[in-house]
Amino acid sequence: MNPNRSPRALLGNLAVGLGLLLIALLLLRLHLGERWWPAAPLASQWWMALAALVVYAAACFALWWCTRQRDDDNGDSNEPPILVAWSSQTGFAQQLAQRTAAHLRAAGHKTRLRAIDQVDAALLSSSRQALFVAATTGEGDPPDHALAFLSRVMPTPLQLPQLQYAVLALGDKTYEHYCAFGHQLDEWLRTHGAQPLFDTVEVDNADADALRHWQQLLGQLGGEASHASDWSAPAYQPWLLRQREVLNPGSIGGKVFHLQLQPTTGTLPAWQAGDIAEIGPRQSADAVMQWLQANRFDAATVLADGRTLADALARSYLPDGADNHDANTLAASLKPLPHREYSIASMPGEGSLQLVLRRQLRPDGTPGLASGWLCDYTQIGDSIDLRLRSNSNFHPPANDTPLILIGNGTGIAGLRAHLRARIDAGAHRNWLLFGERNAAHDFHFGAELQRWQREGGIERLDTVFSRDDGQFHYVQDALAAHSDVLRQWLDDGATLLVCGSLQGMAPAVDKVIIDAIGADAHQALRIAGRYRRDVY
Missing domain, CATH: 3.40.50.80 (Nucleotide-binding domain of ferredoxin-NADP reductase (FNR) module)
Structure with missing residues (x-):
């Protein structure tokens, strides 16, 4: 993100600084001449001061403990931790790196979260997978704390053929050198033999679409077990499933389905070749009914927001139990299912939005979350939550x-x-x-x-x-x-x-x-x- 602050922010900082200076001058008067109180503090005042000091020290320790850099020990002990490195000028890249690491930990992977100035040649050489969240500041410059990496690590003649990596590049399109440091990192890693997991994802001023795309790619890396909802929910529109057929009957591989969809309004929106359909999957009706019966809820229960409880459950991860909640409390605690992305296989002039997807199976043989919803559970004429996303990198x-x-x-x-x-x-x-x-x-x-x-x-x-x-x-x-x-x-x-x-x-x-x-x-x-x- 660009660190240049607005005039309003600068005026606010200046006002705070002047206020602090005024307070310091007023307190200074107490130490001049004979104005200072001559008597010694009371014992109770000493204890109050000591208690305040202890509380302050405890708060500092708690803050350090929650934000310290540490390795995560979850997952297979033989699997090297996934390195998640961030370079940030304003703190936003650090927040995204922390979310990225949490997403991977939820999927059972060990992670190693580091600021980029704490990444050296030895750490890169010992890592097998690395994700970089890289901000660009000013006119294409790296954040200040990344200069150590540029001066100490980048000149090193490293060979990193064992390293798979990805870059989330943050920037501002109003500047000429958009996402420059992220692309510089990508080029340096490729030059030294590292293999990209996927192409660099560019984020223009915290663009929600790009961040959902990054999370989708993390889901592919981390696996479906991550149970992570979208960081920002897509604004879906209702579409209707008009046709579905198997493209590969008799194949030794998984079934591939060809779907045709149309918006409920009947008017197709515009899109370009290369654009993406974001799909909001749902649980199967059988899975929802089994949960409701096991937890003694009525599927027709109407929630405060007007939805039925069954509909809220269908769009969410099914919790382990109800914990004696009423329906509205339960609904408020549900975690929405994340979206899935599919390349659009048609153009608007063909009269429908077409998708091609392979039906995925979990280890227990049950259909995958999104492919099961689209290929097994929906019926012709059913409503599908869908949102179009421009994919300019593939236009x-x-x-x-x-x-x-x-x-x-x-x-x-x-x-x-x-x-x-x-x-x-x-x-x-x-x-x-x-x-x-x-x-x-x-x-x-x-x-x-x-x-x-x-x-x-x-x-x-x-x-x-x-x-x-x-x-x-x-x-x-x-x-x-x-x-x-x-x-x-x-x-x-x-x-x-x-x-x-x-x-x-x-x-x-x-x-x-x-x-x-x-x-x-x-x-x-x-x-x-x-x-x-x-x-x-």
Whole structure:
């Protein structure tokens, strides 16, 4: 966050300072001449002063104890703690780092929370995962206390191939060098061999959308066990589920569903290719009814806010018990379910908002929270809580720019939206590389993609199916084999978009690109915005 204070804040600080100075001058008069009281204090006054001193010391100790930097011992003892480092000028980045660490601890991970000036080369070398919450101050400068890290650690010839990291960059878009220190950290870590868990998340003046996105990514890192509600709840709108079908019947993998939704108003809002749908999941009706019966509550109980108790429970984590609460007290104590994010697979001109998601299963075989709600529990015509979020980092380039699209699995959703938008705009210089398990079952939108290629909407289409006999095993293998084509397209000014699996595909594709064009050219692509990723 930018530390420059407003004139009103500066005037307030000046007024407080002048007031303190006036009090000091008035007290000083008591020590001058013979005005000072000559008698010794009474014994009771000594005891009162001593008691006040003890209370002050205890308060200082309690404050230190609550805010001290400490390692957390929860989780697997063999798992190195996740380093959460913050650089802050105003304290906001520190607060976000503390929330980040608490989120991970709730998921059972050990954490190590540190100010960035307490991070040295040895700590980085011993860490396996690190999250940095980095503020930028002034015209692109790091916070004051980060200077020690820049002078002592950054010049060190470190090699960090074992380190996976992510950066939450805080800044202010009204300044020229937006989120500069966060990007400086990201570039330095990449240069020294560290592997990004996901791309840098930029936050403009505490933007709630960006912070919810960071929390969503933390949920993927920490697992669903974290039971953490959104830091700021999305303002959902009601949409209706109009159609749902399985895209991969007979697949050896998890079922992939294609959903079509429309707003209850009937009028589709505008969005761009690359944008995100935030979904508010709910508990299944059976799970809610079982809880109500076990705790002897009536599902039809109307709360003070007009909702039924069953509806409040459906949108929340189900508590272990009711603890003899009445319905309204119980409802006030509920923790809302966090949102889930999905790439939008369609454009408004197609008449519906379309999603592609894989049905996830928990270790006990029950459906996952959001995928279970969307794929198993809802019925056609049911209401879905949904909010659109702009994802400027994954928006399309100009129509006259060649476009390379790379993805696997359900990552086809975001790539399909880009292709649909490009074809509608008459931009046909498109190259799609897509990978999945089996061509017979997992070629999502296969007939449509092949038709677009025949009609000239896709100039080049390369598919890889890992469980079939073929020339290539994974999509990154096909990209490496066609590195000469990759270089030619990039020389022609192409933008490269990657959508799909964070584990395996995305870092492997990143390595192929570096091998094909070199680290400096790879970095130049990122800086120019010609290499963008939406990975999960």
